[in-house]
């Protein structure tokens with residue numbers, strides 16, 4: 001009787017020097033590198049980014065690092081789920097060449113860094129308003145990861161749309177030599193965007209969380225009737241959902257990430273952040289206002 005061989009677990013690099021020497025050899029051989037930055041607790045959404053990376057480059061690096069610098073003092077840094085071995089199992093057989101999983105001391109050996117990337121005015125809107133300092137911390141660690149791996153391509157998920165906008169701008173502003181690829185949001189069967197923080201939800205909260213994608217769908221259905229109708233439709237769905245507390249809903253221009261004017265016609269992005277119990281979830285969808 002033959003048994004299917006278990007796919008090998010991807011190797012882990014926990015030091016910057018170790019990853020650099022591995023990648024120097026890759027570059028010397030003229031091979032391309034894709035980086036997938038994550039905070040671990042991997043789900044199918046992350047795996048879709050890995051698949052894109054695999055299609056795009058010769059060598060795939062997945063970073064797993066829960067970055068203290070992007071969490072506020074009352075946020076969930078301490079309780080954020082961490083399970084490196086489970087993450088390696090999730091990545092087995094997907095063609096990942098290295099998992100970069102440094103300790104906090106490896107990335108910040110002298111404590112919080114003195115030099116930071118600032119996200120600018122868009123960094124103070126929406127997620128940045130609710131999570132002060134979040135985007136400076138996120139851009140700083142992404143800049144460090146890009147400096148360490150020097151990838152040809154870095155892959156992000158559309159779900160974190162403001163993050164994508166700010167990373168794209170940082171890469172342009174700082175002349176970083178990496179292409180930013182964006183992968184569509186992977187959803188559960190009922191529409192809820194997969195997210196590591198979904199693990200915090202109990203059964204009732206998980207059912208209520210479905211109102212977030214439902215609100216985005218209502219927004220898309222109302223898009224023909226303009227921005228007021230879009231906001232009313234989405235808010236109507238969320239207000240009817242027990243245990244869901246809206247943080248913000250906004251519709252922005254994809255090119256500037258500024259709220260659309262009343263007479264805006266054409267492509268726009270709807271953004272929602274809501275608390276379900278103590279869990280804060282975000283989601284987004286493209287609309288065509290007109």
Ligand SMILES: Nc1ncnc2c1ncn2[C@@H]1O[C@H](COP(=O)(O)OP(=O)(O)OP(=O)(O)O)[C@@H](O)[C@H]1O
Nearest residue numbers: 038039040045156157160185186193194195196197
């Ligand atoms: N459902 C998803 N579909 C596609 N990409 C995703 C999805 N969820 C997260 N990603 C992307 O994976 C990358 C790493 O995100 P992260 O590790 O923060 O996962 P997360 O599930 O969003 O976690 P959290 O619940 O902390 O926000 C980001 O680029 C993010 O946009």
Ligand SMILES: CC(C)(CO)[C@@H](O)C(=O)[O-]
Nearest residue numbers: 037038039067138141160
């Ligand atoms: C890009 C990132 C890995 C930086 O810590 C994080 O913000 C995330 O998981 O989206």
Ligand code: BAL
Nearest residue numbers: 039070071134160163
């Ligand atoms: N998914 C974005 C990372 C964070 O929530 O801190």
